[in-house]
Amino acid sequence: MTQSKAKKRTPAVFGWFSSLAEVFREGDMWTRLSALIMGLGQLKRGQVIKGLLLMAFEALFIWFQTGFGWQYLKDFGTLGTNAQARVWDEAAQIFRRVPGDNSMLILLFSVLTLATFIPFIAIWVINMKSALYVQKQAEKGVKPNSFVEDVKTFLDERFHITLLTLPMLTLVLFTVLPIVFMILIAFTNFDKNHQPPGSLFTWVGMTNVTDVFWGDQLKSQTFFGILGWTLVWAVFATFTNYIFGMILAMMINKKGIRFKKMWRTIFVVTIAVPQFVSLLLVSKMFTDTGVVNVLLQQWGLMSGPIPFLTDPTLARILVIVVNLWVGIPYTMLMTTGILMNIPADLYESAAIDGAGPVRQFISITLPYMIFVTAPQMITTFVGNINNFNVIYLLTTGGPLTLDYYQAGKTDLLVTWLYKLTVNEQNYSLASTIGIFIFLIVGSISLVVYNMTGSVKKEDQFQ
Amino acid sequence: MKMGIKARERISNSIIYTILTILSFVWLLPIAWLIMSSLRAEPGAYTTYIIPKGWTLSNYTKLFTETELFNFPRWFANTLFVACVSCVITTMLTLMVAYTYSRLRFRSRKGLMNMSLVLGMFPGFMSMIAIYHFMKLMGLDQSLAALIMVYSGGAALKYYVAKGFFDTIPRSLDEAALIDGATRNVVFFKIILPNSMPIVTYTAIEAFIAPWVDFIFVSVIMKDNYDNYTVALGLFRMLERENIYNYFTQFCAGAVLVAVPITLLFIKIQKFYVGGVVGGAVKG
Known part of the structure; x- marks a missing residue:
């Protein structure tokens, strides 16, 4: 589109407004009327199919809003007022259920309806700009593009629209709208006692957020307890895996070690086995009657079973240790290639200076690797904050404790979120937790991206 | 006593081989246990031994028949x-x-x-x-x-x-x-x-x-x-x-x-x- 090319430098939003103003300033009656009746301008200049399509689109939108959207949108402020009731039916001598408002549907469809305004406005703006464009072409005496020519641009100049339409549609339906919906849920009291269609839920403002921080003793205790453990876990899980995985990769990479491929494959096999298999199995090995405890007692090393999964501290240590089993092969795979890129002369000169292997690792390998892989490490850190599998499959968050609200001592924020949703149906609290996870992950990622920028500029190691 | 570079290299390599072997054992143990349990004739999750007493393929066939x-x-x-x-x-x-x-x-x-x-x-x-x-x-x-x-x-x-x-x-x-x-x-x-x-x-x-x-x-x-x-x-x-x-x-x-x-x-x-x-x- 030529008219957008001229405005490339201005930010998108200003571009939109200024070109809209231009349409009204320079457009003639037909073009201006296109604001009300979409496609009128195009129709007037001979772009019949395009004009009709735009009109049909507007008609469809209005029909959708009045026929469907409005009935939900009007209740958006209250999320429904008529609860489902049981009314005595004198004739049949039974209680009949009289359906009331469904808060869930009202919220869901309101979000959906509001969302339809975005493509509508976008297409409306495009409609206005194209109306002015064809008007100017007509003034210049140029024949406007035929419909076929217009369609052809979608395979070339506007190929990005063709490619992105479907992915963006799925993205909006399965990611954006659900997230918006869940953010809204965080400000309602949608929990076990407020389940549509049986009963209504409604807006409660910031109650959930304040509850989590100080309002509700038990909930805030749980939140801060779990938050603390989540961070401790993420730090340990990330760094232990990183260091040990790198050492493993270096051992396999070392000159003179044979069967490199075989060693690598042995470790890779373990990550290839689905985690729900391997981790469930490992968790069964560590129960009171599991293989590990039984063998320890048989060998006479222990008189009773070690409470790996029932003692909070032991359970926490166990998940970190077992996570080594999961994570080390990953780090090994990731770092193998990078390790081979470290210039060999660095090591040679260090060896001449009399540095031993430990010294070389601390002064050369570690700084180099941290420098190169810092962004990746923080990505792993974020991944560990949300590491559902390892925790849930090993301990299901247990051991449970009365100090916590519906959570156990090894629960991470994300497994707590899962339990609140699936077991407790406390959707509002779960959504609040979800938003906090987003804020934590978001702020860490912000740091990553700033660092990535600096990594790109720096090249002192190359 | 000073060792030659070659001797030191050989020792460090054999240490690495030992570590790698032990680690491989630890990493493969759960998988080995999985495969052996899948072939085990006795039922139960918590056995006091690792190697099955009786071997069978019926666990696989039962998956498809029962x-x-x-x-x-x-x-x-x-x-x-x-x-x-x-x-x-x-x-x-x-x-x-x-x-x-x-x-x-x-x-x-x-x-x-x-x-x-x-x-x-x-x-x-x-x-x-x-x-x-x-x-x-x-x-x-x-x-x-x-x-x-x-x-x-x-x-x-x-x-x-x-x-x-x-x-x-x-x-x-x-x-x-x-x-x-x-x-x-x-x-x-x-x-x-x-x-x-x-x-x-x-x-x-x-x-x-x-x-x-x-x-x-x-x-x-x-x-x-x-x-x-x-x-x-x-x-x-x-x-x-x-x-x-x-x-x-x-x-x-x-x-x-x-x-x-x-x-x-x-x-x-x-x-x-x-x-x-x-x-x-x-x-x-």
């Missing part, structure tokens, strides 16, 4: 179906998005990429409740179609690796074609795609594996509709308290059947990790 409570063949077929369809959809969507962001220049490109980044920071599970109710409204809850949509719905956010790969294909290739009069459509299908088979394979395999190993999403979508379970969820149910004694060895057999193809596929794509394609993609 299907009243745990319909393994059906779950396997479900998973295969979901994996194939979502693999095709995901690969298509991911490559479309990756190519667009990598090669085409348009006004909202940066904005869309930043939006994807932000969206990716929400815990994926959070939106499941909304999706579940949305599916319910469409009458699709507890169906395989819903599962396919859930697995391929996020594809537009998982473009980083593929984009990283497209970025490495020289731009002069497209420019030459454009000068020769090819449309961007032709450039994508005739020039970029044929040069990108490795990344197509990688994306496809990753997408294919996902339904086999996920059990969070499927547990929310399927609830108690046993007929539409995937293997992951079905096998998970076998280990519940009331079933574990009778079904532990069958669980192991089923797990082996799932793990073998997944392992082979994974070994096929592991070179992407070693080669740094995956690592390099983080830079966005």
Whole structure:
């Protein structure tokens, strides 16, 4: 589109407004009327199919809003007022259920309806700009593009629209709208006692957020307890895996070690086995009657079973240790290639200076690797904050404790979120937790991206 | 006493061999236990020994013959179906998005990429409740179609690796074609795609594996509709308290059947990790 090319430098939003103003300033009656009746301008200049399509689109939108959207949108402020009731039916001598408002549907469809305004406005703006464009072409005496020519641009100049339409549609339906919906849920009291269609839920403002921080003793205790453990876990899980995985990769990479491929494959096999298999199995090995405890007692090393999964501290240590089993092969795979890129002369000169292997690792390998892989490490850190599998499959968050609200001592924020949703149906609290996870992950990622920028500029190691 | 360099080298190498052997043993032990349990004749999850007393293949045959409570063949077929369809959809969507962001220049490109980044920071599970109710409204809850949509719905956010790969294909290739009069459509299908088979394979395999190993999403979508379970969820149910004694060895057999193809596929794509394609993609 030529008219957008001229405005490339201005930010998108200003571009939109200024070109809209231009349409009204320079457009003639037909073009201006296109604001009300979409496609009128195009129709007037001979772009019949395009004009009709735009009109049909507007008609469809209005029909959708009045026929469907409005009935939900009007209740958006209250999320429904008529609860489902049981009314005595004198004739049949039974209680009949009289359906009331469904808060869930009202919220869901309101979000959906509001969302339809975005493509509508976008297409409306495009409609206005194209109306002015064809008007100017007509003034210049140029024949406007035929419909076929217009369609052809979608395979070339506007190929990005063709490619992105479907992915963006799925993205909006399965990611954006659900997230918006869940953010809204965080400000309602949608929990076990407020389940549509049986009963209504409604807006409660910031109650959930304040509850989590100080309002509700038990909930805030749980939140801060779990938050603390989540961070401790993420730090340990990330760094232990990183260091040990790198050492493993270096051992396999070392000159003179044979069967490199075989060693690598042995470790890779373990990550290839689905985690729900391997981790469930490992968790069964560590129960009171599991293989590990039984063998320890048989060998006479222990008189009773070690409470790996029932003692909070032991359970926490166990998940970190077992996570080594999961994570080390990953780090090994990731770092193998990078390790081979470290210039060999660095090591040679260090060896001449009399540095031993430990010294070389601390002064050369570690700084180099941290420098190169810092962004990746923080990505792993974020991944560990949300590491559902390892925790849930090993301990299901247990051991449970009365100090916590519906959570156990090894629960991470994300497994707590899962339990609140699936077991407790406390959707509002779960959504609040979800938003906090987003804020934590978001702020860490912000740091990553700033660092990535600096990594790109720096090249002192190359 | 000073040792020669060669002698020291030999000693350090043998130490490494020893460590690697011990580690391999630790890493392979659970897998060995899995395979041996799948061939064990005695039932029960908690044995006081590792090597089975009696060997049998009946755990495998029972999976396919005794299907009243745990319909393994059906779950396997479900998973295969979901994996194939979502693999095709995901690969298509991911490559479309990756190519667009990598090669085409348009006004909202940066904005869309930043939006994807932000969206990716929400815990994926959070939106499941909304999706579940949305599916319910469409009458699709507890169906395989819903599962396919859930697995391929996020594809537009998982473009980083593929984009990283497209970025490495020289731009002069497209420019030459454009000068020769090819449309961007032709450039994508005739020039970029044929040069990108490795990344197509990688994306496809990753997408294919996902339904086999996920059990969070499927547990929310399927609830108690046993007929539409995937293997992951079905096998998970076998280990519940009331079933574990009778079904532990069958669980192991089923797990082996799932793990073998997944392992082979994974070994096929592991070179992407070693080669740094995956690592390099983080830079966005």
